[in-house]
Amino acid sequence: MSLKYAMLGFIDMMPLTGYDLKKMFDSSVKYYWTATHSQIYRTLDEMKKEGLIKEELVHQTDLPNKKLYHITAKGKEQLTKWVKEPTELPPVRHELLVQLSWADRLPNNQIIARLENYKLKIEERLNMYEQENNNKFAHMSRTPRERFLWESILKNGIMSYKAELKWVNDTIKGLKNL
Amino acid sequence: MSLKYAMLGFIDMMPLTGYDLKKMFDSSVKYYWTATHSQIYRTLDEMKKEGLIKEELVHQTDLPNKKLYHITAKGKEQLTKWVKEPTELPPVRHELLVQLSWADRLPNNQIIARLENYKLKIEERLNMYEQENNNKFAHMSRTPRERFLWESILKNGIMSYKAELKWVNDTIKGLKNL
């Protein structure tokens, strides 16, 4: 569901190809949703069948032909409806915590090594978010409120990785003092 | 992968049925992984085929017969190996943020309503975590270090929902002052 509407919102800003969408997912959308190109092309087909978008074939001479997708009236309507809908909190699935839950079978240094590796990955991710701060995504915003919303999305990621980082530091410290 | 090892760790503590495992997932494991009974039964079959566990049929007279699963030497070995393995950060998928990204098509009060509803769900979840604090799961721990690890798992959830709550409050405030 989310993927469909994540895509539809962009197509509503301007007509786009699957290729364009993939680039957007890799640059900015990745801060709140991820997708591969195979998923994007499949989802575009479904959206076309549902009448949310329509296809325009664009013939090019020196570049491969492409399919530009435009939003339909039905598409706009459905998007507006969807953004209002209450959703459930996602099911919790935290692989590192599963590992920690049975980590007592390891010597302390191996548990700590595992946590240090996790910490490194969180730090990398956090850097990526913070470098985005004066950001691609805010400069495309159509209104000040949209700009505020997009900045809030980025902040959500930053605060959540910061909290995770603090937790992992505390946990490492706790293990060392045990 | 995680599901398999989440289950295997419990079977390592004591022989269990699929039904037992489901109850554990619903009571404590849900703080770091979730699963339905259909998934659990299927995964038990796979684990049996892989030789990580073996099945013992238990005939009961006044209750339905059941299948108790025991861990094998291979199971223990694989579990120890798995808990050490570095893992990737999970792909980001945050449905509310997708909604926020296109919420500029709504009037302010509707965006705020959406966020208030989300806030309520976070608060409920946080309450659930905090009520677990003098907890089922710590009293089953086999060593002080295991107890520490299990408490850390719970703290991870608490800190992450607290951070989310702070973010949603800030975002609501920001929208009101815009």
Place this chain on the structure above:
DNA sequence: CTGCCCATGTAAATGGTTACATGATTGA
């Protein structure tokens, strides 16, 4: 007599990943 607990499963569908597959143009 109703509904919960015990205890097991299967089938279909959804959503996502990974691998396979093609091919022209352009810049280093």
Place this chain on the structure above:
DNA sequence: TCAATCATGTAACCATTTACATGGGCAG
């Protein structure tokens, strides 16, 4: 001549959800 960019897709697989399915015992 090598790699990247543009541009599209399919197929197989894996993980998860939801719905379908059964049935005895026991407490209120």
